Amino acid sequence: MHTQNNQSFLITVVPQDWLEEMKEGLEEMKSLIIKQKETEFGEQWIESPKARQMLGVSAKTWQTYRDNRIIPFSQFGRKIYVKRQDLEDFLQSNYIPAK
Template sequence: MSNNSSLQMAVVPESFLSKLEEGLEEVKNLLSEKTEEELNSKWVESGEARKMLGISQKTWQTYRDKRIIPFSQFGRKIYVKRADLEAFLEGNRIAK
């Protein structure tokens, strides 16, 4: 029998497994908090804003040129407040 196919077992105290499970649960919670935090972040980059609106690069440029949606620019990076995107969408909503 080769070493690659042999199964090795180890005896681990139950208290260790319990602490390991608690640690994994804590990591899981921290990751989900971080994901939620990112989803609720105040600012989004230009590319994400375009995806949210479902518009092309050219349309996005037109919106910026006409100041339809407020934005901030740092160097070449453009950021938009998530609240401004939501306000734009609400303001252009067509009621039934």
């Protein structure tokens, strides 16, 4: 161990194959994290047809909800997306408890 300016440096020798395995493991973890973020995005935003199906409403009713801004949405060209949480909030706000 070599000390310079109150900092210590330690050099460790490791086998090349171990280093390659470590690198592959890190790449795999990175890939899983990216995939997880993509999955979370897919779970957060829902395309219009699936949202309509989840609510069990007709195309006309769904259009009325959007026209009256009952449920928030995002639109890119002809594609419409809604947040899953907004759908859940809508359902919860219309919840009628049992007696």
